[in-house]
Amino acid sequence: DTAVSQTPKYLVTQMGNDKSIKCEQNLGHDTMYWYKQDSKKFLKIMFSYNNKELIINETVPNRFSPKSPDKAHLNLHINSLELGDSAVYFCASSQVSGAVMNTEAFFGQGTRLTVV
Amino acid sequence: RKEVEQDPGPFNVPEGATVAFNCTYSNSASQSFFWYRQDCRKEPKLLMSVYSSGNEDGRFTAQLNRASQYISLLIRDSKLSDSATYLCVVNKGFKTIFGAGTRLFVKA
Numbered sequence: 729d730t731a732v733s734q735t736p737k738y739l740v741t742q743m744g745n746d747k748s749i750k751c752e753q754n755l756g757h758d759t760m761y762w763y764k765q766d767s768k769k770f771l772k773i774m775f776s777y778n779n780k781e782l783i784i785n786e787t788v789p790n791r792f793s794p795k796s797p798d799k800a801h802l803n804l805h806i807n808s809l810e811l812g813d814s815a816v817y818f819c820a821s822s823q824v825s826g827a828v829m830n831t832e833a834f835f836g837q838g839t840r841l842t843v844v
Numbered sequence: 845r846k847e848v849e850q851d852p853g854p855f856n857v858p859e860g861a862t863v864a865f866n867c868t869y870s871n872s873a874s875q876s877f878f879w880y881r882q883d884c885r886k887e888p889k890l891l892m893s894v895y896s897s898g899n900e901d902g903r904f905t906a907q908l909n910r911a912s913q914y915i916s917l918l919i920r921d922s923k924l925s926d927s928a929t930y931l932c933v934v935n936k937g938f939k940t941i942f943g944a945g946t947r948l949f950v951k952a
Contacts (some may be wrong), residue, residue, distance in 0.1 A: 751895055759938060769929065770940040771888065783938040797861055831934075832878065832890035833940055 731755050734819045734836035741809055742844055748805045749839045751819030759783075760802040761833070762794060763818040771818070777802055778824060809843045816840050845870050850932050850943035854877050857950055861922045865946045867915040867932030878933040879917045882945065888931055891917075922950045 734751040753760065762774040776784035780796040788801055791807045802819060822833040852868045857863050869877075877894040892899065894906040894915055905918040915932055927950045932943035 761940065762891045767908070768943045768944075771882075771931065773939065773941065775941075804863055822940070832893075833888075835887035835889070837887050 731834045732819060732821055732836040734817075734839055736839060737837060738840050738842075740842045740844065743809055743811060745809050746805070746807045747809060747841070749817055749819075749841075750801070750803045751833070751836055752801050753819075753821040754800065755821055755823075757775060757821040757823045757834075758799055759824045760796065760799070761820045762802065762804050763820060763835075765816045765818060765838070767815070775802075775804075777841050781783055804843075809821075809841075811843050814841055814843045846944075847871060847941045848932055848934050850923050850946050852944060852946060853892075854947035854949055857948070859922055859924060859952055860944055860949055861950075862918065862920045863948065865917045865930055865932070865948075867917075867943055869913050869915070869932075869934045869941075871936060872910075872913060872933070874913075874921040874936045877907055877915055878935070879904075879915075879933070880931040883927045884928075888942070889907045891930070892915055909938040916921055919948075922948075924952060926948050926950050 730754045759778045765771045766807045774788045775794045793805045796802045816838045818838045819836040820833045848869050879891040880888040881891045896908045898907045898934045903920045907916045915942040929945040931945045
């Protein structure tokens with residue numbers, strides 16, 4: 729049983745294309761995240777959702793549009809892909825109660841996006 | 845100033861060595877603290893939570909100093925399998941911030 733699963737694992741696409749990455753968690757967590765890990769391995773938060781509601785948007789370009797149809801899913805759609813979007817994108821989930829993350833964040837295996 | 849800062853390393857140590865990692869954070873209102881481990885081309889995974897009273901898990905000891913906004917991780921008797929990147933993680937509410945990580949190489 730995979731706790732946090734994201735698809736696809738690898739994505740190679742041309743500049744200007746639109747692509748989506750899907751994420752699902754079966755842990756019953758209320759909070760889900762998208763992180764970007766660039767070539768320097770720095771893991772940077774992009775979005776945080778709680779119960780399908782956007783809580784944090786870390787000044788991500790509006791070409792990136794997250795969508796949460798229910799609290800178990802958080803998908804990421806990217807329009808007009810650019811070379812600089814090449815990175816590994818990680819989905820994660822955790823349980824936040826009383827606005828404190830009191831359990832670990834579980835990560836998906838990552839989606840390695842390459843824009844050519 | 846970055847929200848979470850770590851010594852980037854890399855740390856190259858022989859098996860059996862003791863190695864210490866440090867981390868500082870800028871937001872004094874931060875609420876929870878963790879160390880994560882990330883192996884090459886894998887997702888980050890929780891190593892241990894960090895408490896003000898200090899906590900130990902086998903060869904690993906973590907410490908939090910809220911006054912100095914400082915977190916540490918001590919690894920004793922290093923094993924080859926400890927080679928990885930260690931990420932300092934600070935949380936406030938719905939925002940979880942990762943440090944850039946410290947790379948550890950343990951050699952035979």
